[in-house]
Every structure is written in structure tokens, then in C-alpha cells.
Amino acid sequence: MAETRPASAARGDKSMLLAYAVWFFPLGALGIHRFYLGATESAFILLALTVVSSVLNYVGVGPLLGLVVVIWLIVDIFLIPGMVRAANG
Numbered sequence: 001m002a003e004t005r006p007a008s009a010a011r012g013d014k015s016m017l018l019a020y021a022v023w024f025f026p027l028g029a030l031g032i033h034r035f036y037l038g039a040t041e042s043a044f045i046l047l048a049l050t051v052v053s054s055v056l057n058y059v060g061v062g063p064l065l066g067l068v069v070v071i072w073l074i075v076d077i078f079l080i081p082g083m084v085r086a087a088n089g
Helices: 007-011 016-024 026-030 032-036 040-059 062-088
Strands: none
Touching (some): 016 026, 026 032, 026 040, 040 062
């Protein structure tokens, strides 16, 4: 017997709730919500900023980059709905 999937699952619909959940937990700073929604280029940039900020914390420059990451994450609160719509095409 063939397994049938709902039409939404066949299209690969992304869940806004899951995107916000991943954003909210520490994974947001790693850009995981952006990877989930298919925005891989910006996800890699956010991931790199977070890693570089963490490394540079030891020389005192990290907090500035950390602030950039925090601002980016705040802006993402408002961008996630549009990214979900774009991912769901």
C-alpha cells in the first residue's frame, strides 16, 4: 500500500512556529532558522559573525560584533514571516 502525504508536506512547507522556535533558542545566533528557511547565504554570514564574535571576545572586540548579531536577530523577528512565505513559494 502506497503511503500518501498531505499536499503541504509534498511541497515542503516550512512551519513559522518551528522557524520562531529555532530562532528563539540559542540556535538563532547560529543562523539555524535561516538554514531551515533556505536562506543559506545569510545563514552562513550570521554563523560566521557569531563564531568570529565569540573568538574575538578574548581580545575585546567581540562585543561589537556580538551587538551586530543581536540587532540582526531582532530584525529577523520581523523578517521570518516573509522568509517562511518565500520558502513555501
